[in-house]
Amino acid sequence: MNEELDSQLSAMFDNELPAAECELLARRLSRDEQLKARWGRYAVIGATIRAERGVRLNAVLASRVSAAISSEPALTAESAFQPKKRWENRWWQPVVSAAAVVGVAAVSVLWMRSQGVRPESTPVVAQTTAPATSSVTAMDSSSMTPVTTGEVDSYVVPKTPARRRPVVPSTELANYVVAHSEFSSPVARRNLLSAFMVSESGTAGTSAGSEEPIESVQDDAKNTQ
């Protein structure tokens, strides 16, 4: 064994050998058993100088590990970590995104054609829904009536909700209260009847023909008091 090689081995052991020389020596070290034995003895010298007590200095552990590793599958270049450059990772991403968008659009058009839907008719949905929301802002806040601007021709004024008739007519309720007046206090009776009268007068304009005259109720109430 030549002295230069041994000197390199010693420097490599200390991580003091230039990288290019390390590559060559590492290859040789992994194959040359004599060189490996010398390398192992360098480790023993270091362990002895550091006085690593309790540590066995013969190479029993190394041979056990070597035997265990020999049954393991050898690592491959593919399995080793290899840092990838950014462009290798990312160049295809915008292409894939664009392809996905085009694909979705094509499928949508084909589907609409197969359904017999004209592409032009789709904005109608937006027209009927969008003004409904904008009509709220276009209302006059005092009268709550839509302000016609003439801009939206297709706007459909929503129907005013019909005033619902009371489930039980006020007159009937008043009669019921009067008929059972013996069970209620005079003050409560009066309040209730006043409330009925007010509510009847509020609805008189819309359904005057169908309701009984309020005066008769009042008279009945006076009679019961």
Place this chain on the structure above:
Amino acid sequence: MSADVSDLSLVRRVQRGDKGAFDALVLKYQHKLVKLVMRYVRNPAEAEDIAQEAFIKAYRALPQFRGDSAFYTWLYRIAINTAKNAVVSRDRSPVEYDLDRNNTDESYDMQGRMKDSETPEGLVLTDEIRSTVNAAIDALPEDLRTAIVLRELEGLSYEEIAATMDCPVGTVRSRIFRAREAIDRRLREVFEGGLGRVEELG
């Protein structure tokens, strides 16, 4: 000089399927790793088992090693975790009958040594190796001894040793190499005879 360049070149070889390069890494770090594990378990045989497990784990995980840290730092972490797990699992197993913890360190160390599967001849061999190396170091010229001790004991780089000894880096490299060669000449005789004996003992 990169602190990890030679380890990294060996690691890259292992990653490409060269198991022999992993043997070199094991040979280099086996003692350090056993010493490290012995902070957690005091029985040398158990420490060796844990160190062996750590090396095997490291081998299996080596494809994921990117070289961001030094190889030994990475190996160190694996060994620490393996040792901690071993201690936890050992503490959970109720059968093991422990030795008397009141004994002094030295006697406990002896009991631990005798508990392991190593033969008395193996212990003698270790002691013989140790005394041979120490004798060889004592016999070294002063400059060689200082260089090797600063490197191995203090962990100084060649540049730091050169500054300390006031000499060129090349001289430091040469001194350390010559010191190792002188020690190795005597050690080789012990090792070859000793290893033969161990093999015979089977």
